[in-house]
Amino acid sequence: MRAAGTAGAPAVPAPGTVPEMLRLRAAQDPDREALVVEGGGSMTFAEWDRRADAVAHGLLDRGVRHGDRVGLLFGGWDWVDFAVAYCAVQRAGAVAVPLSERLAPAEVRHMLGHCAASAVVTGRDLTPPPGDHRVLRPAELEGDATGPVDVEVGPRDLAQILYTSGTTGLPKGVAASHANLAHGCETRPNRRRFGHSRHLLHAFPIGTNAGQTMLLNALDARPAVLTLGRFTPGRFTRLIETHRVGTVFVVPAMAIELLNTGLHTRRDLSSVVLLGSAASALPPAVAARLAEAFPNATITNYYTSTEAAPAQTIMIYDPSRPGALGRPAFGGSLRIAGPDGEPLPPGEAGEVWMRSPTAPRSYYRDERADAEAFRDGWVRMGDLGRLDADGYLHLLDRESDVVKSGAFKVSTLQVEAALYEHPDVAEAAVVGLPHPVLGTAIAAAVVPRSGGLTGSGLRSFLTERLAGHEIPERVLVVDTLPRNQSGKVIKRELRGLFDAAATARTEGKT
Known part of the structure; x- marks a missing residue:
């Protein structure tokens, strides 16, 4: 700067x-x-x-x-x-x-x-x-x-x-x-x-x-x-x-x-x-x-x-x-x-x-x-x-944020970049969540620009941009993303949103 x-x-x-x-x-x-x-x-x-x-x-x-x-x-x-x-x-x-x-x-x-x-x-x-x-x-x-x-x-x-x-x-x-x-x-x-x-x-x-x-x-x-x-x-x-x-x-x-x-x-x-x-x-x-x-x-x-x-x-x-x-x-x-x-x-x-x-x-x-x-x-x-060959840096992910899903390592930054290409996505963040078969699965939280955004529609959009193992298993539509004073998404709080949503579904609240 x-x-x-x-x-x-x-x-x-x-x-x-x-x-x-x-x-x-x-x-x-x-x-x-x-x-x-x-x-x-x-x-x-x-x-x-x-x-x-x-x-x-x-x-x-x-x-x-x-x-x-x-x-x-x-x-x-x-x-x-x-x-x-x-x-x-x-x-x-x-x-x-x-x-x-x-x-x-x-x-x-x-x-x-x-x-x-x-x-x-x-x-x-x-x-x-x-x-x-x-x-x-x-x-x-x-x-x-x-x-x-x-x-x-x-x-x-x-x-x-x-x-x-x-x-x-x-x-x-x-x-x-x-x-x-x-x-x-x-x-x-x-x-x-x-x-x-x-x-x-x-x-x-x-x-x-x-x-x-x-x-x-x-x-x-x-x-x-x-x-x-x-x-x-x-x-x-x-x-x-x-x-x-x-x-x-x-x-x-x-x-x-x-x-x-x-x-x-x-x-x-x-x-x-x-x-x-x-x-x-x-x-x-x-x-x-x-x-x-x-x-x-x-x-x-x-x-x-x-x-x-x-x-x-x-x-x-x-x-x-x-x-x-x-x-x-x-x-x-x-x-x-x-x-x-x-x-x-x-x-x-x-x-x-x-x-x-x-x-x-x-x-x-x-x-x-x-x-x-x-x-x-x-x-x-x-x-x-x-x-790259010209010496330019290409960032793949934070080392702590890389998700090992089954046999694959998934870059959350790459998935987020694809999500931002969707015209109805205002903000997006990706984390890994526990999965009984894969060990960890990709999950995305998105803030919509309009009310018509759905998880199935978003996953369909991503099939042309991401490999199958990179497509989120879960999509959570939220009003805001938890961020710190520097504007970075707080991933541990983001995981808490998914946990709360899962608990609400289990209790029949959503």
């Missing part, structure tokens, strides 16, 4: 820490808007720099010290205060731990306890769960202290702990150094990223990898970063139209919801020249619909993870390669590996590994998981895929 810079102009020395990124930008563009929050105010780079120093002084006055972990619990309307607190924590030499108001209290309690946070800075009327930490508010931290903070912070220092979504278990804390976060920062004003845009719009939650990437874009990209407290298609498209937004970032769930409302036919979205999708693979049928809905935009799919960033692949939607996720960007590396971690030749399926072009991330206080996922700078992505 960060575009490469362009050579050809004298460069200011690249900052090695996030506080240096902000200091440099404030010196270059003091009066330029950095962040704009719908209904939540805006902030220039000079204001951001000054307020970060003031809050950092407040943190130091209250005993926060170098290396302390500080939780940052903020809601979507508080992006401005969150951005100030994030940089202030790092200026004080401490480690920022971004958290979202959308998390359950038990999740917040686990994260704060796991990283042993000494303090929590909170947004509007939010109170973290009880624990061994102090609760602080941005307004009380700013105080009367002024001027730069005199704390030495280096590129190798720990800057951030970001917790994963926990879709397959307890969230893991992913630790990133300043060198990791500041990698690739563009310092030449005329070469800043997304130069085609005055505004970059997103609606990613605080506390997600996508949201953190947008915060770093606010520090070193050209456009002001525009966001809103919570995504709705109506507000999102209105902001595009009102601000003539040139760059837009979404997750597939947002794109699907927007398209299903038909708002793209009633709003003027012609200003968008780049629409990027992140967090999970964009189904090819959805990418094709986006290309029609945003006729002036390049539709781009980004593939990375909280663990692998800033390594990523970037793929401009190409109808001749609809399922491809692109090739490595920013000097990173990509390989498909067998069980022993050794690279496999093009065309063979295996585990997806990525290598960061800078200091790699790691799991915080989890040596066993760290050893399994990180190896000599390489990161095991937890996905299965293959490389």
